[in-house]
Amino acid sequence: MSAKTPVESTQIGLIDDSIREVNTALNRGEAVDHPPGPIEAGRFHDGGPLKRGRSALFWDESFLWGIIALNTLSDLAFDFRPINADEIKQGMLEGYDIFIVPGGWARQKARALGEGGKECIRNFVRNGGSYLGFCGGAGLALDVKEGLSLVPLKRMDVRDRVPNFSGPIHVYAQEPRHPLWAGIESPSIFHVWWPSQFMYCKAESIKVLAVYGDPADDFFVADLNAKDINNSRTGWEPWEKEYGIRLDPINIKGEPAIVESSYGRGKVVLSYIHLETPDDTTGHLALFNLWQYLVSNSPSRSKDMGKACTKGLSSNRCVAISLDALKYADELEREMEDFVSFGIRNFLWYRRNGWLLQWKRGIMGLEYSTVYLMAKEIRKRIEERVQDGLHGSCEISRRLRSILNDSRQFLSMAKELLIQERYAMNTGKLHRFASPIQSIQVLRERLFADAMGTGGICRKLLVSMDGVLRLLF
Template identity: 35%
Template sequence: MTSNKAAVLWDESHLWGLTALRALRHKGLLYDLVRAEDIRSGALEDRALLFVPGGWASNKLKALGDEGSSAIRSFVRGGGNYLGFCGGAGLATRDCLGLLPVERVPTAHRVPSFSGLISCTVDNHPMWDNIYRPIFHAWWPSQLRIAGEDIRICARYDRAMPDAYSSDIRVGSLTAGEEWTAKETAYGINLNPERLAGEPAVVEGEYGKGRVLLSLLHFDTPDDARGNRVLRKLWTYMGGTCRTDTPEAVSPKRFAPEAAPLMREAHALIATGEALGLWHWRTPWVLQWKRGVRGLEYCTLANMAVSIAEHLGQRFAENVPAPLVKELHHLAGIFAAFRGRAEELLRKEHAAIQQGLISFDTSDDPALQDLRRALFGSAKSHGGEFKALLDEIDVFLYHLMV
């Protein structure tokens, strides 16, 4: 028998996995952290719930492979429940796992760069009990199109809050529709958050004997008391369990000094972007960046470096074992190599932005484009040297957490 009824899929969640686990721990929700290889080996047996946090759905699907995807379908078909947020919701759609007759709206027809608080209209689902102002966070979500019957729409988007952003534009800074139209023409994408009004934000349906609930809203956003209350209700509704005792007091954070070289690399990279005026910290854990550069990738590295330092400090009161120190030096070394090239890219992007608007994947500078492809690949879901570095950091961090 497994120790907890709920499993959380870690693969390809990165920043969104960290924020999700923080919320789960804060609310006393019990879970076991698993990887795709565990699912392929039967980790969902005797479970009631699989929770898939945010992150690129296409990367998650690749990590699972055919065998892991089949295992999830069998789990839900046999009566297990599936809860997916954002990218975890996308993973369950028709073109991925196919758990529900729901499709993702193509990028050209949606608002692809919305982030922040948005109000919703909700139905009478028990997750909304005692939620009197349904205002929640969405972080660069996809959009869903209902493509079949028997799908319950539990929430729809209503109105974006003034401090939300569409790309790098604060929603409250534009008021007239004509202003949004002008920006959309300049940026070449849909920006006006009013386009989201009435679109599905949370849906529920069945696959075989199991329940599937997909949310584009991040109820696992750090320090979001309202969203975290919904998360706790969903956890029990979907078959998960919660602590019945009083959670232990959170001990002061202790960063292992052995992780200092890795932390320095992350902080230096973020500082370069700040000095160039390309981004600033929007919250303690996520950047707000200018159009034309990648920002989520860089703050993901920074958050994961900090998490490594925290976990090492918690697990090893005194000295970190020598093999881990050796691995930390290796990670810091490849991070340093990446940082040097990333800072070169940021300086090139900064110069290009001074000449006019650019996007993350287009520029008139061939050298800039070549460097982008080397560092991040050609897909928005990232690749290249960044993905190689991220994967090594991810494996190291995962083994500290389990």
């Protein structure tokens, strides 16, 4: 059976509309016994009504992936609140049914939580809460040095995995009767964005819900389109020799993509698939299915609902926003758009979709994509909330003025770095992790600190932008 893509589906538009309609009704306290469209209620509650449920979305160290998750959950009318590490340490997970952790570096998330925050999450799940992690959020739950050890799984060694793949891929059900697959054919096309891989062990406590199949159109490994390489005479072997890593997607076929386990009284679902990907209606239906499944297995936490409703990052709607803030946000977005155009005309990247760049091997494309998207998100949210009669300074305008100055320094240095990297590409001396050209290495260290982009001017800028976004929730 061929996979059904969102474009081919006759249900396009119906899925998101149906999810939104159901969630809106549930949020109003209405019973939904016969949901519309493709939603199959009977798979969750033995034929009973769907449940509302509430989720806490972990915000710290998520950046681009936090924005993607927040916008998808909001658009589909899920009942959730962003929450940060300090609030977790204060016990604010109580009153929620599901703790959702978006993508981003698991190590950075663990550092933000500290041992106290990690233990609060363990207690939440141990006492019946559910954990749903995407990509880096899945990595945070693993049994590794910085992890939560919610599941007896580790990461596959980087030498054994395909370390850099992204885009749409066919996914097969391993547990076709699991509620995850309600209304979804197997195989179906989902999206991954540079995930790690599970070092799978056959433990009784681990249930594999989905495995990878063949790549779909627009699936990339590094900066190579998988379909084009598969159709070429050269194949993957010479590319793997040149890049020095595994590239052939045959190596991920049959590998676990979504797994489930238990921890105490709670359930843990870890997905290297980004079910929250924008415009991925199949992923959104799977997300809705998992939400209902996890809520149905969660003990009643209604006594703590008031606590959950009034706390979390979504309590800043009264923050004053002036026209000056909109002016600075306009300038920030305009200069970021100019930077993206700079990369396009120098053949360094192109717009892969409405929120992500596709870049050439060796440059810090994900970091540039993240800065760009966060600038656009700030501009969008300020425009939604600016008060026409308010002029002069406000906290957000002061922060944005500082961000604008920092971004100009960042973009100026980044353009210089990219031009030098463009030249190095022609000489065969460009690599993401190290460069024999000293001027390139110096600029990279100042901008990003290391090859993983976890520091430098870029991080300072991202943290500042993240702080403004928190005020806008």
